[in-house]
Amino acid sequence: MLEIKDLHASIEDKKILNGINLEVNAGEVHAIMGPNGSGKSTLASVIAGKEEFEIKKGSLALDGEDLEELDPEERAHKGIFLSFQYPVEIPGVSVTNFMKTAINASRKARGLEDMPANQMLKLIREKSEMLEIDRKFLSRSLNEGFSGGEKKRNEIFQMAMLEPKLAILDETDSGLDIDALRIVANGVNKLRGKDNAIIVITHYQRLLEYIVPDFVHVLHDGKIVKSGTKELALELEEKGYDWIKQETVV
């Protein structure tokens, strides 16, 4: 589904990604771990199409289609979703209205009519119940005054509403207490299916106890330095990132 080959990316001439190779197939969950500053969030942003990053070399494709020239919204229309580490606050636009705008923008891009209001309400009800989100929450302004946990839960709610082909969860576990983490992870697990894929970016192994990955990759200095199965995450937790750094040097 997602094919990344020898990807090099920079911001203002500062090299951040130095030759990433990654293949993600439908039905798979990949975890990307790594120390701070290793390029995890940059990789997420580059896949989602953030303009300030420049691709210097390599390629990035979804279902065989090159993504490089596509705007972030076009990538979203093709089914890419990024759950943000720091979601943006939008005063005056309710969660519900925001979701309606987003869903209908995607439908329009696919040549579909706006989703009928009753169908939209039903979908909102269904997905908010799944994530144990209070109805009152949906009429509040998007992310405004939300706690860290509420913001993250709201990101996964958006993911559930948009039903992406490829979801990238950037540090979704940060700022979550254990109960919220469980609810969010349950939500994500319900969205797992044979036709979609998930990339989980995390610093800690904790989230991976709930969202069990098929593959784990370790990012260091903008490169994947080690790949393995879920056991790799446990090993990392035990030995720390210094272990990877030392191995890389050797």
Next chain:
Amino acid sequence: MDLKDKLLSSFIAFENNVDLDHPVHEVRSEAIKNFEEKGFPSKKEEAWKYTSLNGIQKVDFSIFPKKENTLEYKDIKKYFLHEIDTYKIVFIDGVYSSYLSETTHDGVDVCLMSAALTKPQYKQVIDVYFNKVASKDESLTTLNTAFSKEGAYIYIPKNKVPKKPIQIVHLATGNEAALMLQPRNLVIVEENAEVQIIERHQSLTGNEVLTNSVTEIFAAKDANVDYYKVQNDENTASLIDNTYISQKDKSVVRVHTFSFGGKLTRNNLNFYQNGEYMDSVLKGVTILGEKQHVDHHTLVHHAQPNCESHQDYKGIFGEKSTGVFNGKIIVDKIAQKTNAFQQNNNILISDKATINTKPQLEIFADDVKCSHGCTIGQLDEDALFYLQSRGIPKKEATALLMYAFANNVLESVRIPELKTRINKIIANKLGVRVGFEL
């Protein structure tokens, strides 16, 4: 004849219709002398550097409407906040319309300045408050004072709260080719009393209108005042709004100014804090296009210790529009423990739009917290990316972010229906399609 000369000669005609023996007339006579001496402010004056009144002075304005005009409510309903029940003081071409108004004397006075300035039962209040906080040397204020005769008079006695908000609406029919209006409002809110007021000036045609308005507001101890100015006029209407507020101990006065239209708008908003532990709140949203011009000149004078002021003005300028923000804060030497905050953020969405923004702080006390920030910029790229990543195209995402940027100021609006109305105006101005039905 230029406008100044016309006004001076009109004053003689004006005197034929007022009681020359009333003490207020002495105030008027003093005021016209000041205006005669000073005339209209020019761009050479620092306070008028970015706003020119030259164009206005060339227009042949009628100083008094030739005849009384009437309007059907259904034709002008949209200019009222009709979603809720309110008291209304309505003027058509400067003349009071009893048919469109709903005044009261039930525990509070919501009525006319013309009554207050002539009837004996108001004399005591007029003696104490009329022209007591308005400037006696600023030329446009004195011009208004000279012609002061009609406007809104609101008196809220101790511990009283009116049953509903009050709307002051000035309508210009356009039956005159060009009309000048000079409403004069007086608002007195006594100890522990409250009031909510919405003011709007609306021109109904493309004929030229110039309004030079003065409002004096007195907030006594523990009083709570909300004043909302809705400025969304035609491109041939100009407004000079001079508002003077005197506050006493523990009072809270909030003025929101929503500037979305008009040819030239100048808001002179002046707060004088004459007590302790009070709060002055000044908020503004300005969204302009075409060749519209809005100039916000604010003054907060902290004259006593332990007070606060909060200013937050947001502006979005498109096409060839121009904006000015000049925020002056004075903290007297004895006004220790003052907290004065000022924020002015602007977004320019056209290469030909201009904003001039200037904080002006004069602080003579040493134990104060004063912060100010002016920004002129583009939209937050991270926020734009967030919306685009949800599938919202860049153009729509940009509009949505501007909407959010402006909307932030509405938090402190305490009439929910007004908040919704302003929300809708902002959404329309920015071309944002967000459903309000949910």
